[in-house]
Amino acid sequence: MKSLDVYVRDGIYTTLVFAVAFAVNLLIQEQMGIWSLVPMIFVLGIFLISLKTQGYFWGILASLSSVFAVNYAFTYPYYAFDFILPESFFSAAVMLTVAIVTSTRTTKIKEQEKMRAESEMEKMRANLLRAISHDLRTPLTSIYGSASVMVENYEELSQPRQIQMLEEIRKDSQWLIRMVENLLSVTRLDGENVQVIKTPTVLEELIDATLMKFRKRYPDQPVTVSIPDQFISIPMDGMLIQQVLINLLENAVLHASGMTELTLAVHTEETQAIFVVEDNGCGIPKDRMEHLFTGYLEHTGAPADGNRNNMGIGLSVCSTIIRAHGGTLRAENRAEGGARFCFSLEMEMDDQ
Incomplete structure (x- = not known):
């Protein structure tokens, strides 16, 4: 489900960026009559798409769509496809190169960030385990010690002393219960999509x-x-x-x-x-x-x-x-x- 959401999001983003690049080129042509900026604007759009989307698919799709758009709407004869011109092949090569290089670099950066995040999470879990082992050892040792003394020396212990030791066991047990409640809350909420x-x-x-x-x-x-x-x-x-x-x-x-x-x-x-x-x-x-x-x-x-x-x-x-x-x-x-x-x-x- 998450991958589908990412796919749909990337598709919408690609469509919007491509549409904006196309509209900007039309506006520049109609208002200023400048043709040389057309490939650069599409290359910028391809770069932004490759930078923000997952994988290679949307960047390559945007580069191919840009080649068709330049050939169809911004190259003579207008509003007709003509791939005989060498400019079309050169534009396709440049745009594909931009898409592939940017997508490769972005993918590597995202993988490194993911590995860094996983490393930090593992470090945090290790630290948490160390903290737990330290904090649980004291009450468990106290409970075990008090229980052992009462079992081994039951007849020798006075009633007030027995009550005192039982009270210590109760307090330590209550403390352990609260600690477990805290740990369960951390486990419940320590995910990426916490809601x-x-x-x-x-x-x-x-x-x-x-x-x-x-x-x-x-x-x-x-x-x-x-x-x-x-x-x-x-x-x-x-x-x-x-x-x-x-x-x-x-x-x-x-x-x-x-x-x-x-x-x-x-x-x-x-x-x-x-x-x-x-x-x-x-x-x-x-x-x-x-x-x-x-x-x-x-x-x-x-x-x-x-x-x-x-x-x-x-x-x-x-x-x-x-x-x-x-x-x-x-x-x-x-x-x-x-x-x-x-x-x-x-x-x-x-x-x-």
Whole structure:
């Protein structure tokens, strides 16, 4: 299906360029009486067609059509074919050469770009696997260790100690579940033709659902919320945008050492709703800013707050989801201290 779409697109493009070249030549002849520009204009059209279309077919077709057009409409006797003239063979040779050389060069460039893109994708996947292996090892080791201690020393452990270890196992399990959810989202959205199904979502309902889920995980963490008073509807995949907001809030809890304020704010600018999550914690280290949304962060040391370092995975998910919605996730350090993450979504506009 994709190849058919490309074929139709290239055919339409070739027809338009050829028609424009033909019309320009007619106009120049009628208005200026200049004949020498005819072959050059057709050669330019062939070059543009060969440059923008896939393969050799459309470039060669355009060159042959140009030869017929020059012979029929711009060579005496007019509006009649006469291929006896040597100019016709020379024009055909030149135009075919331009088409073949340009198509060959363009094809090679596209193949190189494809190989480069595939290489970058493989590198990103390898980095992601390294990040996953690092981030999953810690909770799995903790779960295994706690379970082993309870099995081997069950009678010696006091009940409070057993409850404490079970609570640690539960927290690690919950963390693993969230990590798997993030990875599934990356897998779902990390294709070339990503399309999310957008449905109108009321902003207030989105924020309420997000905070409800977040407070179940972090009941002791207050969040200051600021949203417009007016009714706002935004086309989106509500579950995915909820995950973005939860991940951003959760990253602040896990990584913003010294944080005392966490804010989720939304404001409007023309046709867009701007979402902002910010804190007054330690901010983002400069060496991490460049790779913040790539899905892999170098684990050069323990996090500032001693929590697991899953920031790279979560923010990669957020960035992928926002890109699929046509936006861009941005991060910066606040001048007054702390970090700020923001993205924008197009609002549903009233046609009336």
